[in-house]
Amino acid sequence: MTQRISQSQNLTKTRIVIIGAGFGGLSMAIRLQQSQFNDFIILEKANAVGGTWRENQYPGAACDVQSHLYSLSFAAKPDWSKRYAEASEIFDYIQDLVERYQLKQYIQFNKEVCSAHYDEQRFRWSLLLKNGECIESQYVIFASGPLHVPQIPKIKGIEKFKGQVFHSSQWKHDYNLDDKTIASIGTGGSAIQYIPEIAKQAQQLYVFQRTAAWVIPRDERSYSRLEQYLFKHLDWFRKFHRARLYWSNEVRVVPIVQPKLMKYGQKLAEMFIRYQVKDQNIAKKLTPDYVLGCKRILISNQYYPTFNRGNVELICEAIQEVTEDSIVTADGISRPMDCLIYGTGFITDPRIYLKSFECFGLGGLELKQAWKAGSESFYGIMTKQFPNLFQLLGPNTLLGHNSVIFMIEAQVDYILQLIEMVDKNAAQAVVVRDETQNQFNQRLQKQFQHTVWQSGCVSWYQQQDGKNFALWPSYTWKYWRATQHLNPKNYHLLGLLTAQNSAA
Numbered sequence: 414m415t416q417r418i419s420q421s422q423n424l425t426k427t428r429i430v431i432i433g434a435g436f437g438g439l440s441m442a443i444r445l446q447q448s449q450f451n452d453f454i455i456l457e458k459a460n461a462v463g464g465t466w467r468e469n470q471y472p473g474a475a476c477d478v479q480s481h482l483y484s485l486s487f488a489a490k491p492d493w494s495k496r497y498a499e500a501s502e503i504f505d506y507i508q509d510l511v512e513r514y515q516l517k518q519y520i521q522f523n524k525e526v527c528s529a530h531y532d533e534q535r536f537r538w539s540l541l542l543k544n545g546e547c548i549e550s551q552y553v554i555f556a557s558g559p560l561h562v563p564q565i566p567k568i569k570g571i572e573k574f575k576g577q578v579f580h581s582s583q584w585k586h587d588y589n590l591d592d593k594t595i596a597s598i599g600t601g602g603s604a605i606q607y608i609p610e611i612a613k614q615a616q617q618l619y620v621f622q623r624t625a626a627w628v629i630p631r632d633e634r635s636y637s638r639l640e641q642y643l644f645k646h647l648d649w650f651r652k653f654h655r656a657r658l659y660w661s662n663e664v665r666v667v668p669i670v671q672p673k674l675m676k677y678g679q680k681l682a683e684m685f686i687r688y689q690v691k692d693q694n695i696a697k698k699l700t701p702d703y704v705l706g707c708k709r710i711l712i713s714n715q716y717y718p719t720f721n722r723g724n725v726e727l728i729c730e731a732i733q734e735v736t737e738d739s740i741v742t743a744d745g746i747s748r749p750m751d752c753l754i755y756g757t758g759f760i761t762d763p764r765i766y767l768k769s770f771e772c773f774g775l776g777g778l779e780l781k782q783a784w785k786a787g788s789e790s791f792y793g794i795m796t797k798q799f800p801n802l803f804q805l806l807g808p809n810t811l812l813g814h815n816s817v818i819f820m821i822e823a824q825v826d827y828i829l830q831l832i833e834m835v836d837k838n839a840a841q842a843v844v845v846r847d848e849t850q851n852q853f854n855q856r857l858q859k860q861f862q863h864t865v866w867q868s869g870c871v872s873w874y875q876q877q878d879g880k881n882f883a884l885w886p887s888y889t890w891k892y893w894r895a896t897q898h899l900n901p902k903n904y905h906l907l908g909l910l911t912a913q914n915s916a917a
Contacts, residue, residue: 423547429453429832430540430550434520435464437805437821438556439507440485443514444825447487450832455516456542458525462511464558466504471584471603472610474500477712479632481644481651482658482816488513491644491651495635497712528771529553531800536841536908538801551841552832555804559811559883562760566598569734571753576738580755581607590614593751596740598732600626602711604756609715611754618725619740619748621732624708625701627682631712665814666888669706669865679705689717698729703870709813761873761883763788763808774799775844784808788882789854791845791903792896794824795831800842800907803828809857810892811883813866813874819889827896834901841908849903860886 429450431438434457445453461467476483480493483503490506498506511517525543532539540548563580571578579585581603594617597608604620605628612618636644644651668674682705690696699717701708719725730742739747764781772780775798783798790796793810794803805824806817835843861867861881866874874883885892 424539424549425454425546426549427452427454428550429552429554430538430548431455431554431556432526433457433464433556433558434459434462435466435556435558436485436507436818437464437558437825438554439510439514439516440818440821441554441556441805441825441828442516442519443485443488443510444829446514448829448833450829453519454548455520456524456526456540456548457520457522458543460522462520463504463507465560466500466507468561468582469603470500470504470586471581471607473606473715474603475606476500476503477602477631478662478816478818479658481655482662483818485510485818486655486822489644489648489651492641493636493644496632526770528773529802530773531775531802533775536800552801552803554828555802555807559761559763559806560759563755564757564760565755566757568732571735573737574735574753576750577752578755580757582759588752590752592616594749595619595752595754596621596748596750597754597756599756599758600624601756601758602709603758605711605713605716607754607756609713609719612719612722612725615724619728619750620720620725621728621740622698623729623731625699626708626711627679627701627705628686628711628713628716629682630685631714633714659815659819662815663888663890669814670887672704672706672863672865672868675705675865686717691721695720695727698727704865704868706813706865707868707870708872708874758873762876763882772799772802774802787876787878787880789850791850791853792824792827792892793820793885794827794896795843795845795850797845797847797850800844801835803831808882809854810885811874812889813884815889820885820892823893823896827899830899831904834899834904835906838906839910840906843904843906845904857886 429445429452431441431453434455438455439462442453442455459467476498479496480498483498484490484506488510494502526540527543528541530539536551538550538553542548563582565580577585577588590611591614593615595611595615596619597604598621600620600622605626608620668678683700686696686700687693690699699720720727728742730744733741733743739749740753741747764784767781774780778798780796780799783796788808790804790807793807796802805821810820811817812820831843858880864886866881866884874881876882
């Protein structure tokens, strides 16, 4: 257990601490400013803002949500270059947010939080940083996001390999892939983007596939100068375009919650594979054996045609081991390689990716212990027994069909309501009622029944027992409606001047 912070230490005191300077943390900071809450700091473990878009700068990196929807509604960018922005343009947009809203004064870089303790007597959080610094605050907001800890597979003999090895989120840009023999492991969201790009450079590319992914067409069109002009000068036109994108995405959840309809979309997806891949044996290997939507649906026009190239080989045999200069599969075949790339995604279960972070709430309860049977919260924002601890994109608020920026904005506004409720009632803290969270999660998990997500596949949305801890199981407009106005009866207020620990 991390040693508690001594009261004799010099502490930095602030009212609100935001952990993470990605989309979530910056969105929270902007809205705090706009609500006249200026006593806050943002702690960022890296040396720059950007979160996911700082880390993922691999070749071909782009967003799978349309540009105008994958941006803050209150901080528009009218000059997006194309329908689906590449990582560099999104990263530039995030940099622009920092400048536009003068957020640099609030951000502290290279500040990684190791532990957080809640003092029940003083109604304050004490944070211990990796560099030994200590910070005390009334509120803590997790905005670190779920996709930042690389998933590195354990492969026998990997320590013997003398070539280059890296994960897609830790791309070695100074390593020249030209004319190299490359092995790429994984066929998820990152891999299907970089594989077509590196195939153009490699002498030979081996793609190791454990499970095929459903990949559907992508709208690659660019925005014309006229469209960009209209987006800039006619705000209603830009908002209408954003709304159209939102509702076109929202419709995609219909066949997910009504799986009988999904079979028609799946037939089209199968035709897309057969159309793009010339060798029908390879096409068959690239066709998933699970229902479309059970795992994350990916979008690309370039991925399937890559397997028409003579220098690309799809390998479905399990990897047995790695030697000094090759990779060996279970069938005994050894393939030489110069470079091994992990396209294996990220650790998504908070109980695992928070392993180096300890968070103690009421009664000394540690967060990972509270989530021992599975990560749960109330609307992904508050967890019982953890007063004044808020989270963005917490359990069951990721999406398989629409923009998480929409969810972040709803959560940010809800957090502001919680802080305002504490102030209005002259209290010190707020905590969700145990029964409120329990009943909410019982209803939520029932909603997964009979959806495509529970149709039999194993996905990163689930923990080992099959429980879906990641996704919101319904329409996002329902989430927005549910979080638009908080119900005080769902909460306890702590530290009331009247000494009452009842709801407002």
